[in-house]
Amino acid sequence: MDDAPPNPWLSWRYVESNLTELSDQLTIHTTLTLEAVAIALAIAFPLAVLARNVRWLTRPILGITGVLYTVPSLALFALLAPFTGIGRTTVLIGLVVYALLVLVRNIIAGLEGVDRDVVDAARGLGYSRLRLLWGVEIPNALPSIVAGLRIATVTTVALVTVGVVVGYGGLGQLMFRGFQSNYRAQIATSVILCLVLALVLDLAIVMAARAAMPWARRRRAA
């Protein structure tokens, strides 16, 4: 064991000599996450509004997104691979599917939680349905929507790594190669980058939400 070459968990030399690859995979990981969450949000929003306004659609929409969520990630990527091929599209679709349920649930919960009196008051002032949704309900539902967005983003960062099965796992690619060659520095570095990415994106959402909800800050100060 003493003759074995050193195999440290943390090595600055590894980071230095593989800087381009690390930043490439980190970029892939980040763009994939952002794209998936953005698409999921774009789909989840109308879906949630529809589920809330058209009563008989509520259960089917929640049911279908719920069943999709129970499909294991490895299986989902593998199931999509025969149809969408190996690579980026497959991973992206899988990530969107998983983010969808969390977002739909939270948006519906947020819209349902809006104070009835506030909605009645806006209606009494002659707000149209669209203006009511945009100007009253969404701002009031924002805390719940943001909470869903945070969970969806953090889980998506973790889930990208499973994309390894179709050859497009971002930092997961490095983890897996490190596993195959027993290269500790590669595994540890990519795991740390992954956790840091999740933390940074989470903080970014919190800060953006704070900027978007100045009234929440004022209330706390008062």
Next chain:
Amino acid sequence: MSIWAEAWEFISTGLDWTGENGLTRPTFDGGWKFANDSILALTIEHLYMSFAAVGIAALTALPLGIALGHVRRGGGLTVALSNVSRAMPTLALLTLFAASAIGFGNRAVIIAAAIFAFPPILTNAFTGMADVDADVRDAALGQGLTRLQVATRVELPLAWPLIAAGLRTSASQTVATVPLAALVAGGGLGVIINTGLATQRYGEVLAGGVLVAALTLAVDAAMGALQRRLTPLPLRATSLVSA
């Protein structure tokens, strides 16, 4: 032949269920392991790994969550734990284990899966115990029950629906996570998916995916039934409404 037809052929062919040489196969050191070419053996192995993981998690998380919930302390700890476990990729833990002294294979996968099964059980046990109506506890204490009796005879039965829900979430989540074991030389149904991908037999991949999804839903349903069965009768009506 279409992918669906290939998948159906894989699932419906008898050989793929029981394997060419039975469910087990001898290893070079005189032991045995589950055969890799048998759906039945892989399913049993999958269930064994999942239940071992959930069992370890439950044995550690339940006493801790119940105790913390009873004294109503450590809520921040449970929240922080579940947040970190959400950001930590399963693959990261598996590869970290593989490169460390823990190694890889089924044992490492069970430990990793147990770590991910831990937070939902802990959180639900804590919330269930801590959220018991303070008036109910006071009434029990006023009737002369000791603290231990309050915990076991009053709080625990009231917390049970939530505790069972945590076990259920954790179990179905674990069954859905264990397929990743195949990436680090572990067993279970993930082997079918992984082999199919490696050999570009996508029918087999589809069959493996369907099998895992079906097993996940079956375990979830079984745990749901168990949860209803174990819920004290007076609580059953309300817990059905909330479920």
